[in-house]
Amino acid sequence: MSNSALAVTAITWIPRGSARQRPVRFELTSEDVSKLTAKAKAAQDRERGEELAEAHNEEADEDDQEDDMDAEDDAEDEEAAADMKEDDDLIPSGDNALALEAEPMDEEDEEDDEILPTDTIMAVAMTEDDVSHVEIQVLTSEGSLYTHHDIMLPDFPLSMAWMDCPPYLNADGTQTGVGSYLAVGTFSPAIEIWNLDVLDPIEPSAVLGGEDESKPKRKNKQTTAYLPGSHTDAVLSLSWNTTFRQALASGSADTTVKVWDVTRQTCSFTLTHHKDKVQTVLWHPHEAYLLASASYDKRVCLVDMRNPSFQCVTAGLLSSDIESLAFDPFAPHHLYGATEDGRVFVIDLRKYVPGHSHAQASNAKDFLMTFQAHDKTVSSLSFSAGIPGMLATSSLDKTVKIWDTASLHADQADVAPTCVAYKSMNVGKLFTAKFSVDDAFLYATGGDKGMVAVWEADEMDAVRGHFENRRLPVVSPYLAQEAVEGNETAIDRQRRISREQLGGLLIPAQVLSEKFQQEAIIAEIEADQQAKKNAKKTNKDKKSSGGSGGGSSSGAVSASALLGDKKQKKKSGKK
Numbered sequence: 001m002s003n004s005a006l007a008v009t010a011i012t013w014i015p016r017g018s019a020r021q022r023p024v025r026f027e028l029t030s031e032d033v034s035k036l037t038a039k040a041k042a043a044q045d046r047e048r049g050e051e052l053a054e055a056h057n058e059e060a061d062e063d064d065q066e067d068d069m070d071a072e073d074d075a076e077d078e079e080a081a082a083d084m085k086e087d088d089d090l091i092p093s094g095d096n097a098l099a100l101e102a103e104p105m106d107e108e109d110e111e112d113d114e115i116l117p118t119d120t121i122m123a124v125a126m127t128e129d130d131v132s133h134v135e136i137q138v139l140t141s142e143g144s145l146y147t148h149h150d151i152m153l154p155d156f157p158l159s160m161a162w163m164d165c166p167p168y169l170n171a172d173g174t175q176t177g178v179g180s181y182l183a184v185g186t187f188s189p190a191i192e193i194w195n196l197d198v199l200d201p202i203e204p205s206a207v208l209g210g211e212d213e214s215k216p217k218r219k220n221k222q223t224t225a226y227l228p229g230s231h232t233d234a235v236l237s238l239s240w241n242t243t244f245r246q247a248l249a250s251g252s253a254d255t256t257v258k259v260w261d262v263t264r265q266t267c268s269f270t271l272t273h274h275k276d277k278v279q280t281v282l283w284h285p286h287e288a289y290l291l292a293s294a295s296y297d298k299r300v301c302l303v304d305m306r307n308p309s310f311q312c313v314t315a316g317l318l319s320s321d322i323e324s325l326a327f328d329p330f331a332p333h334h335l336y337g338a339t340e341d342g343r344v345f346v347i348d349l350r351k352y353v354p355g356h357s358h359a360q361a362s363n364a365k366d367f368l369m370t371f372q373a374h375d376k377t378v379s380s381l382s383f384s385a386g387i388p389g390m391l392a393t394s395s396l397d398k399t400v401k402i403w404d405t406a407s408l409h410a411d412q413a414d415v416a417p418t419c420v421a422y423k424s425m426n427v428g429k430l431f432t433a434k435f436s437v438d439d440a441f442l443y444a445t446g447g448d449k450g451m452v453a454v455w456e457a458d459e460m461d462a463v464r465g466h467f468e469n470r471r472l473p474v475v476s477p478y479l480a481q482e483a484v485e486g487n488e489t490a491i492d493r494q495r496r497i498s499r500e501q502l503g504g505l506l507i508p509a510q511v512l513s514e515k516f517q518q519e520a521i522i523a524e525i526e527a528d529q530q531a532k533k534n535a536k537k538t539n540k541d542k543k544s545s546g547g548s549g550g551g552s553s554s555g556a557v558s559a560s561a562l563l564g565d566k567k568q569k570k571k572s573g574k575k
Helices: 030-056 065-085 107-113 461-470 509-545 555-564 566-573
Strands: 006-014 090-092 098-100 120-128 131-139 145-153 157-163 181-186 191-195 206-208 235-240 247-252 257-261 266-271 278-283 290-295 299-304 312-317 322-328 331-339 343-348 369-372 378-383 390-395 399-404 418-424 430-435 442-447 452-456
Touching (some): 120 442, 145 181, 181 235, 390 430, 418 461
Parallel strands (some): 157 235
Antiparallel strands (some): 006 120, 006 442, 131 145, 157 181, 191 206, 278 290, 299 312, 331 343, 378 390, 442 452
């Protein structure tokens, strides 16, 4: 048995069609671009000077060997200038730098580098001995799985989040572009953002936080200087906000939760409601202002980012550490959590509205549902994107279980989810697992054997027979219909998506806070109006019945207005 340390610690699926069909070869820094631009301009100036000299003196000395050598140097400079002129070979990249698209060596290399719109892509973070890296793996439509390229990391990887928002601003201070980027958290306090459209990159496109290397370390001082807003310990969790596209949330072993503006590469908000390591952070899939977090202080918290004081509600108190959180995409008012003792709990968000007086701390008996999923730690939870009620749990017991949670969709809290199937993945203790964002049955896991197992769950008769009739189409918003049909060959030239299709907004941090507050005011008005209606109805009922009693509480109404009744909120709160 080998003594080498092997582990797959995180897996993230990348939406189909979001990658460039033809990735670039390498990325230039701003300094490199400035040097190349200056060199190209100098070459052009020399060219003009030579033309003028030839006009005045057509009889140049052809025997001057030194001039010939200079001409060769000029030709090299002119070639570099020509490269800079080719707009098709230069694409915007991090820090307003450029990425240079080199020509492939031959047709075979070009085919190897090409990512088809029908390919499924995932990022896999792994460590072997002291070497950590992220592999970009591609699953073809024929079922072949291979590593497209990899990214070397400076430290042991712990968390990842894919996002489409480039981590920089354009010259006019806006950012409406769409890219393919991966945020990576490690044992280091810095969060690195990598451009996945660059092959074998050497440096990240952006770094959020980290040590301040400009300040020299003093021998007598044990403390480390960090950049403003930085975490001071390992980054355990990351979550990208698909509505406010520049917002990236992070949870750290330093007990804080931070919200970053990736376009400005700054920390917008720091939340300190936890008292121990923050294991998980997760944005709500529809209510973009709501952020869930779980910590080793055994609390699940909900933070309403519309509240300027960022008050939070403790929505769960547990007896063991929390390992993972997941929102049910088909019942988004249900938040699922997994614990170290193998249990899964369900929280009904309609009972908890952060920042409002009716919200109260909860304990285990207030959960909508708890059930024993595994005998050992449940390391991750994942819902299928295309099948209502299909939940997968992975565990350190080396198995995956598929659950049917449809009973909770019908608010049958007394009916526990049923286990439909289980499978041993043969990759050791499972540390991470996720359903594909593009395929309802495709599931990937990784564990302490350093390998990834990809499972098409509908190959199992029990799973296919139980869920097939619920299957819904899953269409990536990044994928043009022409690309699906195989007629689009230039998806790398122009991404077939608009901000409207994304539903995304690019809003500065201060404006983001104002928008959160505006939505809070609208929600409060709705709640007050509904409360007045209820009070009138109650008084009317009292007069008709002649009875006496207390008035109805508006707390449940306010919760429904904020989280449960989405249609009502859209009508009155849409900007």
